[in-house]
Amino acid sequence: MSAVPAPVASAMTDLPPYLSKLNPPQLAAVQALDGPVLVLAGAGTGKTRVLTTRLAHLLVSRRISPFELLAVTFTNKAAGEMRERVAHLVGTAPDGWWLGTFHALAARILRKHAEVVGLKDNFTILDADDQLRLVKQLMDGRGIDDQRWPAKAILALIQKWKDRGEEPDRVSGGGESKLITLYRDYQARLKTLNAADFGDLLLHNLTIFRLRPDILAAYQQRFKYILVDEYQDTNVGQYLWLRLLAQGSRNICCVGDDDQSIYGWRGAEVGNILRFEQDFPGATVIRLEQNYRSTGHILGAAGGLIEKNRERLGKTLWTAAEQGEKVVVRGLWDSEEEARWVGEEIEAAQRKGVAAAQMAVLVRAGFQTREFEERLLTLGIPYRVIGGPRFYERQEIRDAMAYLRILHQPADDLAFERIMNTPKRGLGPATVQQLHTAARAMQVPLLEATQRLTETDDLKPKVRSTLRNLCEDFARWRNLLRETPHPQVAGIMLDESGYTAMWQQDKSPEAAGRLENLKELITAMAEFDTLAAFLEHVALVMEQAEGAGQEAVTLMTLHAAKGLEFDVVLLPGWEEGIFPSQRSLDENGDRALQEERRLAYVGITRARQKALIGYTARRRLHGQWEDALPSRFIGELPKAHIELQTSRGMFADGYARQAGSGYGGGYGGNYGGGSYNTPRMPVFEARAQVMPARRTSSYKTGARVFHDKFGYGTVMQVDGDKLLINFDHSDSKKVMAAFVSAAEDV
DNA sequence: GAGGTGGCGACCGAG
């Protein structure tokens, strides 16, 4: 489909080929071009296809210019995907289109009209690090008790206000006046720094639209059609922004799924999608309910669970596919057994021919991946962890970016402060304080104040010469920028400043990787014409380079899994307190519970073929063993779609080894003498399935064995009941024969 | 000013 399809006069007959593959609701969603439209797209119902086809259809059938179209997503990934697929459909690359994330589009508008809100068009976009430092500085200045109000909490509050579209003088719902004053200070400080944080991008747009109706009207006229992805994740500010822009044409199409709204904690308002028909009267609502991803049992289990939520628009997914396997719900003794179980299920699936890349372990919180990582490492199963620090959040990238930011915008005090003593130049807090005081007195940026101070005798001689050199260096690098390409200048600057040398001398294992990252950063710069364009890219768009691990099991949080799919999905840790998360429930009560339930729904619906849920009776949490109860969500799963397994046999296994004898049955709580505290398994006691005990026997040299902690290995030496084993994925170790079992042929 | 140590708290994390 490379050629542009011919426009059609009547959509009812003779559909153009790009529409012929859609099912009736999908077709309706693509063809409802006029007026407000809400497309409720359930998990796996072909949302992306509808979005991209709709875009293509608009361009073809309405013959509008791509520049009259606004298409908004949340992530760069989603924007990139849409870009690619639309290009494929209509045959042109969507360069310069208004297709991007809320933040990228808002930044574009803000650069055009920065002066309306008192910024220059080369304003800096701050990262979370800068924001926090700024808040800390202001708190020091105001003498706010950072015990009662940690800087992080204050920043979170400011962000919340911004998410709601509230400027300092418009904060609703009474915040402490001290804190609102701090918010006002913070905004004022950003202005003097010629900087904006992420929240400001949207917030300043709203201010511009309010102060300058002429500017708003121009955008309203420009955007004849608006398309929004993941509408259930929009916050109040984004909603207001969309509503203002849509007031002109009223042609706004929002696609989303209220059942997959899982970002309430960062300001998303599921109410936005629930209220759509009131907000946009006369709206057409279209439901996509045919699922092309999962089996009947998976959809049945997920559907039964999400039905327990009260606040939803309601839709029922169905599939033409077979029922498939029931969702496995497995009770386990403790988190160690759980990790072993996950490993076994992955190996079992591999034996059935499922590729590692088609399997995922999804957890509620990031720290939970650790135990599974250790297990997979032991078993030699390749895996990758999604999450962790992103490229531009790494220390070395932030440092390098700070150098570049000063080059671009000498008034960037935060950047200057960040690298003033990086690498170490002998400039401590005392010097920083002195510079700050001087800068405030002279009412100039830090760098300029520094430069002026070096011409006086106010500084200690050593400090003075250090700072003078630094100022001269920056002046030189900036001059260099006029005649030398910016990637080259960046390299020179990082070398001459001693920054590269700092990592070269660092002996820690990460140092080499950091130098690699710096090289990658400089390589990436070459793709941009100007330093300004590059800085904008890194602040808003820079993505983590995808890991090479093609054939690897994916470990990640449920949040990170939204939008993805796998053949086999493992969902461990379904225990009260963990999932649903106690902290969320404490903070937001029933609202949070419903969101946790949606999260469970998202987890189950990631699976194509098989979903397995695990819960344990005892878990090591922050280094302590704690008892746990099965998640209430387990009890909410419809019985018809699940298969319960409780691994009592695992105890027997341990018992057999400790006693050196076979496992003799009678598992009713008569556990004589073990160090176990008998855990309670209150939910499905009666349905317990016994797992067979592992065979133990005497081993010969050369025998293949399996050890729960160290994995597979070969017996090198037998010494009574002690074995010397050469482990495949660990060093050779001497272990008791009772702790290994004969490796099954794999 | 730089480098070391003990106490405390720990979720999810786009742009």
Add this chain to the structure above:
DNA sequence: TCGCCACCTC
């Protein structure tokens, strides 16, 4: 249990 931050010493 682990990592970060505040505090402390050289």
